[in-house]
Amino acid sequence: MMPIGPMMIEHRLIERFIGLLKQELERLRRENRVNTRFVDSAVDFIRTYADRCHHGKEEDILFRELRKKSISGTHEKILDELIEDHKWGRETTGTLADASVRYKKGQTTALSEIGTCMEDLIDFYPKHIEKEDKHFFLPVMDYFSDPEKDAMLQEGYAFDSGLIHQQYADRVSDWENGH
Numbered sequence: 001m002m003p004i005g006p007m008m009i010e011h012r013l014i015e016r017f018i019g020l021l022k023q024e025l026e027r028l029r030r031e032n033r034v035n036t037r038f039v040d041s042a043v044d045f046i047r048t049y050a051d052r053c054h055h056g057k058e059e060d061i062l063f064r065e066l067r068k069k070s071i072s073g074t075h076e077k078i079l080d081e082l083i084e085d086h087k088w089g090r091e092t093t094g095t096l097a098d099a100s101v102r103y104k105k106g107q108t109t110a111l112s113e114i115g116t117c118m119e120d121l122i123d124f125y126p127k128h129i130e131k132e133d134k135h136f137f138l139p140v141m142d143y144f145s146d147p148e149k150d151a152m153l154q155e156g157y158a159f160d161s162g163l164i165h166q167q168y169a170d171r172v173s174d175w176e177n178g179h
Contacts, residue, residue: 006156007062007137010054011129017045018125025118034114039100046093046121053163055086057156058132062140065152069143078136085128092120 021042028034066079096117102110141149 006153006160007054007057008133010049011133014050014054014125015129017042017050018122021118022122025115025122028111028115028118032111034100034103034111036100036104039096039114042118043093043097043100046089048163048167050125051086051090051093052167053160055089056163057159059083059086061152061155061159065148066140066143071140071143075136075140078131082128082132082136085124085131089121089124089128092117092124096121 020038024035024038024042063079063083066075071079096114099110099113099117103114144152
């Protein structure tokens with residue numbers, strides 16, 4: 001099995017999430033209010049699943065291993081774009097989280113910012129996923145031998161198994177620090 005199989009499966013779940021985000025954005029526009037519990041859950045999903053789990057494996061395993069290879073200029077350019085995409089996603093999700101906090105405190109002007117962030121994320125993820133699925137993941141597998149692919153796959157499984165422990169350790173730390 002190629003190590004990209006699990007990442008492609010993760011893309012399908014992220015796409016399902018984007019569908020839910022679209023529904024909430026439509027509700028925001030229709031009712032001029034937002035379900036802050038959904039927004040908080042969306043922020044958690046993006047930070048934990050899309051970024052720490054999914055992008056974490058890309059950056060910490062696949063991208064790391066690709067940096068050890070002599071890859072084409074085209075693949076190098078896409079790799080750099082993907083890293084910048086991930087940074088943009090983190091920043092936009094942080095902005096969404098901050099706007100949600102302000103909205104819950106009664107700052108109604110934050111509603112517009114929430115909507116903009118949601119719209120940006122809805123626009124971003126399908127394009128980002130398409131870039132990875134159709135222009136990057138499959139072609140870059142040619143740089144790896146079967147044993148290297150198997151090693152990355154096993155490392156990905158180990159990465160996933162430790163993720164929940166780190167997530168809840170971080171939550172306890174946040175609670176201890178008054179967040």
